[in-house]
Amino acid sequence: MRKIVIVTTLLLITGSLLSYSILESVSGNYIKNLDARSAAMGQTGVVSTGRLFDMFINPANLASAKSNTGFQLGMNFVNDTENRSLPMYNSFDAYSGEGTYVSNENVFADFSFAAYYKYEIMDFDLVAALSYRPQISFDANYFEEVRNNDNSNNNDFPPILANNYIESEGAVNAAAFSLAADYRDFINVGFEIAQLDGDAKWERKINWTDDAIDKLLMGPNPDSLVLENYYSKLKREFKGMQFKVGANITISPRIAAGFSFVPKVDFDVTGTLDSLDIEDAVYMYYSQPDSLGNAVAVDSTMYSEFITPARMKAGICFQPQNIMKTNFNCDVELVKWSEVNDLYDDEFNFFVGIEHVLKHSIPIRIGFSYETSYGLQNHNGFVFSDKITKPSFTAGTGFTLLDRFTVDIGLQYSYRKYEALDLFMDNYYWQDGDYEALWNVYYEGGVISSPIIQDRGWENPDTVKERFVNLKTSISFNW
């Protein structure tokens, strides 16, 4: 018999994004781009003759390899700063802004590798490549202190009651074989087949401090209440197969266009949620209220379900005459979010990038991207989809060593802002008044009052502001 578990952790099922954040700690961060040059050019690269890693965007790019063999090694560092705020109201009762109650900053790193070999046959160049790279990352960390109201009016530091943690780690890696063909520098076609394999561990902890334990012991019911730390763990293993196809065509000596397609991937997931087999763990919600606001449609998502949506990407590359050598790339991507959840709409992402080569062959790369993703939000049991947009600007450069080595550096700076529920609901530290001893009385208008700690729902959600700095470096060797 299948057991049903309704987990109170919200924002559990979210759309995939590019960067590393607690928002995607369960759904994973889909890594589309690993090349430093492409990253610096607004993550464009459907049509690119630049680097081997461009085949990750469009396998047809592989056929543009000029040398007979080579490899590329890439490193990806992500710095994520997340500020969670709660609403503040001024003395005229208007919502006036946010007060930040927790900040988190994390750094993560990934590595990737690819090598190729070119073989010429008649009018065709055939290029084959092997690569190993992270495809989805689950790396994220969240730490929050829960402090009581002692001395808070004097801007002093009130004591810590508990430390809250969400720790997530793991990745799905892709071991891929790619093959591409070029016909007379006119048309390129390519495909990739990748074995996706990986695991992820997600832990949620609440650790009470000695101070909190002492306070409760000194309270009115010292014997009946014992503070126990909370611990929950989700462990998953993923297996899947991903295909990717693409084509490039040279429209004129200066303009080339390309297209790539990745179908959706439905993973086989095994694992445990605490002591429960993941096959039996279900996240339930009401997806449609009736006109009176009552629940009518119950929907659910299996923890064992894990889907990455299909992505179609088209782009052009323009190489104009300029007083400095110039490349201009422009890509559009359609993500079929509706394949992940009925509540999502399919969305377009936009990417623009420029490369100017200054004197002494120093390139300057700049770019822009605009991406949309989804998060599921739970509102009084009803789940609705919340679209989150993320604009980015990018920049980078590179240099050549010993003629055959090329080093690229790319920087992507992005930010986003969205509303979310508290990750650790506050009544847990109040327990409907049972933990009153943890909190201090306060004076309001000369009257002694006792605080009431309640959960904040969607009437006063958190505002989450995130900033991502993504540094990519890669070294290419061609021979």
Next chain:
Amino acid sequence: MKKRFLLIILSCLSLTLFAARIDLNKASLEELKTLPVTQQQAEDIFNYRFYIDYFQSIYDLTEIESIDQVTLNKIKPLVSVSHYTDKDEAALRRDEIYYLIERLGSNEGLQEGMSDVWEDYLMTPRNINKMPFSEILNMPNTSAIDVAAILKRRANGDTLANYRDLRFSPGISYYGAKNLQHYIYYKDEPSDNKVFVDYQMKFSSSPFAGDESEMYKETMIRYDTSSSQPNTPSIKKQSYWGYFNMESYRTEVMNKIRLRYLNNWKAGLMTNSDKMDTSFFMDSKSKFADDAKYYVGYESEIDLLGYNYLKLYAGNYRATFGEGLVMENTDYYSPRKTGYGFNKRITGIIGDISRTQEYSLRGVAVDWKRDNMNAVVFLSQDKKDAIVYDSNNNGKLDDEDNVLSYITLSERFSNDDLESAEEFFNTYLDEELPYVNDNIVNIAPRLDAVEENLIGGHVEYSPFIGTHLGLTGYEATYDRNFVVPDADSLAHLLIAFDDDAEAKWKMTDAEISSMYSTLTSEYDRNYRRVVGFDWRTVLNNTSFQGEYAEMEVDGSLHKIGDDPSALLMSSYTQFENLSLLTIYRDYDLEFDNPYHRSFSESQRYDDTEFDKLTYGLNNTLLTDMYLNASQPSAEKGFYIQTRYQFHRMFTLTKAYIDFWERKSDARRGVRFEAKLEFKPIHQLRFRLRNKIQQKRYDELLDRGRSTAGETQLECIVYLSNFDKLTLGFTHASVDQPPYLSILANPAIAGAPDMAQAVSHSNGDLIGVDYVHNFNENLKVIGAFAIWKAYGASFWDFEDVELDFDQSDRGYKYWFNIHSRIANNLFISLKYKYKQFMTRELEFRDYNEIPTTGEYYFQRVESNEHYLRLQLDMKF
């Protein structure tokens, strides 16, 4: 004989050798590889030609890093360079005037679509020897005196043959001729059968401006005020901001395409997806049809009984006449719009794909010009956003209700969304506290609430050069009544709580109660009519111009002086190094012409409930009436402006003084501003700007006196031909009247309060800008500013836009990269980060955080990210 034979042989030999030379501009890579160069050098030569430029001479090879002098000497006898380019006339012209196009683009935000017109003239200049007066006057920075000088020469039978001819036309100024030269030809334009295509995409993720965000964040749910402790629920959804989840989406995207065939056929389409739209483009097809702007136009010179110039436009168009008293249809207000310099008006009809939405005209327009006359007829049918109120008291806002006024909304939420929000606010119940909502929303903006059918025209006669008399008028008919209740009823309608309404109603609110009604106790009509006449005459180096307009209210349309009126008269005198502009204006309070955009010091509804009482309004969205007001305030005053270069090194670039009186409450104001530039050497400039403004009532004992001052010093250094550094310091101060609640200091406890002192605020801003040009096609601008401004505020000009820094303390940095990717493709990418402390910090101890939840804040601060991308393609 022998010598001649030898010469012939040598010539033949050299010709043979020359024929065998490899043309660097045409040779294939394989042919280049046959030269005595390495394979890499051959590829470098080929790549230079492909990526950089065609060779103009053999010596261009030295631009290639791998080609040294020895190699050059080696291949010099073996190669040739033919004249070759693949650029058409338009591309070459674009190269020539690129810096002017860039300059126009940087001013576009202020010009609202006019830069498109000027860019067309830059690309395809028109014949100065045929253009009529008003068309020349429409060119940037050209004065009527300059135009009269040109026309007088033409009238004498002269033909302007070149710039020198133009420059030495008697009476024309140096700057007039210099500015005009790029927009004109001296003969008929070449008939290059080319379709010009201009595409522009602008993306920006700008945060909501301070006033806008305050409006949306203000509470719409209020508890029963009769309760001993009136309170509002501290929930985020109590405001439009929370209800519409305005934290998340802040993306604005504009797509614009213009097509042009010569200077004759023109077409344009613009879509603007505003911040709250959830898609990159417009949300739905119906929204596209309603809100997209488009036009098709035909302009031509016709030789029929003399010179004629005809313009026909269908779709959206701009119509501007005279001084803008009767008709100038833009949503955007510009203070002190003199009609000169950067505040130029383009009069007549032009196609309109600007961001103007509320006051856009959609229909057909004909503009016919001859040497001495001009006639324009325009028709428009468009639905306008308006404020609807529950005039029949049936508890709902519907089609049966009257409207109060036009309104330009900061965000155009759909009517369904607005109704849902109002229902939520009206019916909000708190489970824990007994709750009665005193504030039932019975007045609200609605999209496309009124259909406006507008017919208008303008006729102008010029008896002699530089002089004209014109008549402009329009009638707008509506499918609903505009009804403005009397002041008492209006106070109760607009202000949330009945008990406070009359106390909060001020003299300045006469500007609200004097809005136009189509239904009063004296008449019942469905229209608004405005007529006016304008004039101009040029005498020597001075031009005199003006406009007088009346709006039909309770008088007769044909009788002067019996209806609310507006008058503007100005004169402009120009010498070689000095210009002097004087303007007198007098606008009646009841002159409520929604298309009035003439010179004024402040916009309509300044200091009224719409400006100062957001928190007390029945519906906070009414604040948009002030925030986006485009009509001038009812005022009369006298303005003098000058520009004077009194020394080779010193120029008073702009100095003006304005004295005016606001009609609603007779408050008087004076404002003085001067900008002085000192340029000891070309590479070094100092700029000093000082502004001081005082507003007060005649009664000196009255507490309503405020003084604001600002002093700015800038030092601009050209470090090299590629680098420019600007250092700036600004000091601002504001003295405001004392408010009892803040500065009261009773002598004895319990004694009546007496306001003391003056509230003085001041602030400083330090900024640094750095511009680096990598070359003529790639430019990076970076800037940093830090300020401390308790109560004062700063306007900061950032590259192509203005930023308003009002917060107490803060800093910002931004950079902008301009790249000309190709002759016809331009990109500009800007990022800005701003962090500031807000007043929230001060009342942090007293604020009402939600009664539940965390008690500890790490910090209270605000930050903003802003990203802007502009892409221009021109073919």
